[in-house]
Amino acid sequence: MDFYGFYTGKIFDAYDYLGAHINNGTTIFRTFAPAASRITVFGDFNHWQEWDMHKVSDGNFWELSVPGTKEGMMYKYCIYDRSGNRVEHCDPYGFGMELRPGSASVIRNQQGYSFHDEEWMAARTDCRQKPLNIYELHFGSFKKPSDKADSWYTYEEMAKILIPYVKNNGYNYLELMPLNEYPCDESWGYQATGFFSPTSRYGTADQLKYFVDRCHQNGIGVIMDFVPVHFAVDSYGLAQYDGTALYEYPHSAVGVSEWGSCNFMHSRGEVRSFLQSAANYWIKEFHIDGLRMDAISRAIYWQGDPVRGVNLNAVEFLQYMNRGLKEMYPSVILAAEDSTSFPKVTDPVSQGGLGFDYKWDMGWMNDTLDYFRTGPEYRSDNYHKLTFSMMYYYNARFLLPLSHDEVVHGKATILQKMNGDYDNKFPQARALYMYMYAHPGKKLNFMGNEFGQLREWDEKREQDWMLLDYPIHSGFARFMKDLNEIYLTHSALWEKDYQADGFRWIDCHQEQTCVYVLERSSKKEHLTAVFNFSDRSQTYELKLPGCQKIKELLNSDLEAYGGSLKRRRPARKITDGRYQAELPAFSAMYYIAE
Numbered sequence: 001m002d003f004y005g006f007y008t009g010k011i012f013d014a015y016d017y018l019g020a021h022i023n024n025g026t027t028i029f030r031t032f033a034p035a036a037s038r039i040t041v042f043g044d045f046n047h048w049q050e051w052d053m054h055k056v057s058d059g060n061f062w063e064l065s066v067p068g069t070k071e072g073m074m075y076k077y078c079i080y081d082r083s084g085n086r087v088e089h090c091d092p093y094g095f096g097m098e099l100r101p102g103s104a105s106v107i108r109n110q111q112g113y114s115f116h117d118e119e120w121m122a123a124r125t126d127c128r129q130k131p132l133n134i135y136e137l138h139f140g141s142f143k144k145p146s147d148k149a150d151s152w153y154t155y156e157e158m159a160k161i162l163i164p165y166v167k168n169n170g171y172n173y174l175e176l177m178p179l180n181e182y183p184c185d186e187s188w189g190y191q192a193t194g195f196f197s198p199t200s201r202y203g204t205a206d207q208l209k210y211f212v213d214r215c216h217q218n219g220i221g222v223i224m225d226f227v228p229v230h231f232a233v234d235s236y237g238l239a240q241y242d243g244t245a246l247y248e249y250p251h252s253a254v255g256v257s258e259w260g261s262c263n264f265m266h267s268r269g270e271v272r273s274f275l276q277s278a279a280n281y282w283i284k285e286f287h288i289d290g291l292r293m294d295a296i297s298r299a300i301y302w303q304g305d306p307v308r309g310v311n312l313n314a315v316e317f318l319q320y321m322n323r324g325l326k327e328m329y330p331s332v333i334l335a336a337e338d339s340t341s342f343p344k345v346t347d348p349v350s351q352g353g354l355g356f357d358y359k360w361d362m363g364w365m366n367d368t369l370d371y372f373r374t375g376p377e378y379r380s381d382n383y384h385k386l387t388f389s390m391m392y393y394y395n396a397r398f399l400l401p402l403s404h405d406e407v408v409h410g411k412a413t414i415l416q417k418m419n420g421d422y423d424n425k426f427p428q429a430r431a432l433y434m435y436m437y438a439h440p441g442k443k444l445n446f447m448g449n450e451f452g453q454l455r456e457w458d459e460k461r462e463q464d465w466m467l468l469d470y471p472i473h474s475g476f477a478r479f480m481k482d483l484n485e486i487y488l489t490h491s492a493l494w495e496k497d498y499q500a501d502g503f504r505w506i507d508c509h510q511e512q513t514c515v516y517v518l519e520r521s522s523k524k525e526h527l528t529a530v531f532n533f534s535d536r537s538q539t540y541e542l543k544l545p546g547c548q549k550i551k552e553l554l555n556s557d558l559e560a561y562g563g564s565l566k567r568r569r570p571a572r573k574i575t576d577g578r579y580q581a582e583l584p585a586f587s588a589m590y591y592i593a594e
Contacts (some may be wrong), residue, residue, distance in 0.1 A: 022107050032270065045068055045070075075091070095108035096108040097181040098200060113205075124289060126331055127442065136401075139158065149460040156207050159215070170484025171484060174215065177404065179202075179208065190225070191261045193236065222288055223333060245265070249262075254302060280328070319355055358399040360398070368435070386435070387505070400436055402444065415453065415454060427587065431556050434590065438518060440503045479558075482561075506519055515583065535585045
């Protein structure tokens, strides 16, 4: 390992040196703990008797070589601080952990699995000029083999269940909520204890590699949530690892996050190298296609509060990490969950930016959902909540999310958020999604949204699949499938997401009627989208200069989707570039001009 690079926060491969590395029945254990007075290792291989490790290199690293070890054996470090106090810890660079509430690390062979995804890896891109339709899910609550909270399908089993579903429903990427090891189910993986350990809830590292491999062989990319801002407070994890604040800030004013977890101290080179190596680890060893980085606003600003100022050390860390990852893996997607107006989040680092490929458009999400919560009688006054996003849209490369955060903790599901009674919620949700898919920006939808889930998401329960037995929900699911297929196959909806000539408002001044008309364009086609978000049917004269024939591509009011129209209207010739569009209440249409 480049020790100077480790201390200065410049390396991405610290896990090749640190951790437990097995070779021909002998495992070399190494850990970094400069303030420890003594460290021992114990585990299955020595009947859990403490064996002393010895200092190596500059004395800040500890090492022990143990013969007679096998993959799957558990171990821990016993770290004694300068006062002789003893605390048992898992390995910060451990490649596996036992199932909670256990906290031991597990010896894993990193070379045990061979990928067969060469074709995918060679063709992979960051999708800037391609469709990116993401299905976000929590691995353990998509489906369960039983009703027990601690019962989950394995990574291998989920490959057989999830991949056909995702392909059939028109998504081309998965986004997995954190799969690093974590002790508390309710944290969903966002408070980690094992940054290099795939959670044992669903199996082993090789089983996760199999899952990713199978996704790639079926044309599905895999993005994983990555948390570079904070970590779990559990005593066996990173907190006070060597008896001092090695990974976290020593002062609680900035050291404790709003979630009660420990904030990483990004000014330390050792911490930067740890996090950069973890990011590289998932991309290199598991062929992960992208990282969605959580809570980036809490890295940009001290405690996420712009009033407290920019955390320059954390910003510098993000820039260095993102630039390094993109240099190594140009086709990998780096996405920021950031709700602030901090500039240049998706600009290249060479131009003073943070170097992300995409930024979640939280403003679009909030304004859009607020609009659809609003009663139709008040939508005229709120008309421009749906036009405002295009005032700032080209400031960054945005991704439009309807994520897990919007369907938990009393917020109601996406369908429930729609104004009005049960029957009126479905047409509004269909119109909402057609607006979302016509709006520039890549797409993300959380599991259950696609069939109109009515119960807020609970990590302990699988999705309410029985809803598909009800025609109105199965119709909504069919609508989402058709919408997704149109998105994937019509370049106007994605080719020029970040170019000004890929979008234009045709009409965004129908405040009294709540009608909106926009156009999306690509090199080969123009798509016109018309929306009636009022509660009354209307006729709208659509003006398409030079157009002689118009084809209805998708109509949200089809009977098959739960609407009133038996079939899509046939293509029609038009004169003088004018077409009288019949707009049912709470409806949307896509047209292709021919």
